[in-house]
Amino acid sequence: MRLLGIHHVAVIASDYARSRDFYVRILGLAVIAENYRDARDSWKLDLRLPDDSQLELFSFPNPPARPSRPEACGLRHLAFRVTDLDAMVAHLQREGVACEPIRVDEFTGSRFTFFADPDDLPLELYEAPAR
CATH class of the missing domain: 3.10.180.10 (2,3-Dihydroxybiphenyl 1,2-Dioxygenase, domain 1)
Structure with a gap:
């Protein structure tokens, strides 16, 4: 299996x-x-x-509120893979969606950022090469 x-x-x-x-x-x-x-x-x-x-x-x-911060045990966030992080961040910002500053994953060297959905669910954009 x-x-x-x-x-x-x-x-x-x-x-x-x-x-x-x-x-x-x-x-x-x-x-x-x-x-x-x-x-x-x-x-x-x-x-x-x-x-x-x-x-x-x-x-x-x-529906009852689910705490996102401080971080609690359980599912932390949902990450979406993108090939052009800068373009996606610019798109979100044009739509009024705030993004955290872009960071670099210390282990993979890939860039990423976090933002939130309308219910403050933490979402991530993770830049990875196209498959």
């Missing part, structure tokens, strides 16, 4: 329309399917990245 990769990551949004706009329009993820689940009063949006990995965006009425 072996793992083949990450199929999807699930994110719960407090404001579905705002988060949908962020992930689709600003980050450019492609919509696979969008469904309203009446029994749960919840939206489920399936999004695809260029490498075919997926992000599921959910909405639920009154």
Whole structure:
């Protein structure tokens, strides 16, 4: 048995329309399917990245806040691979998304930065060569 990769990551949004706009329009993820689940009063949006990995965006009425800072045990952040970090940071800044200063990974030499989604979920851009 072996793992083949990450199929999807699930994110719960407090404001579905705002988060949908962020992930689709600003980050450019492609919509696979969008469904309203009446029994749960919840939206489920399936999004695809260029490498075919997926992000599921959910909405639920009154989801509890999840602390991001200080860092707590558990999933820390979601990182997206990019080939042109400067261009992506410039795009995010034009959209009003603040990015931390670009840093260099001391072990790989790759450049990266952090930013946040509309619910303050920490996201990372990690510059890596195209495959």
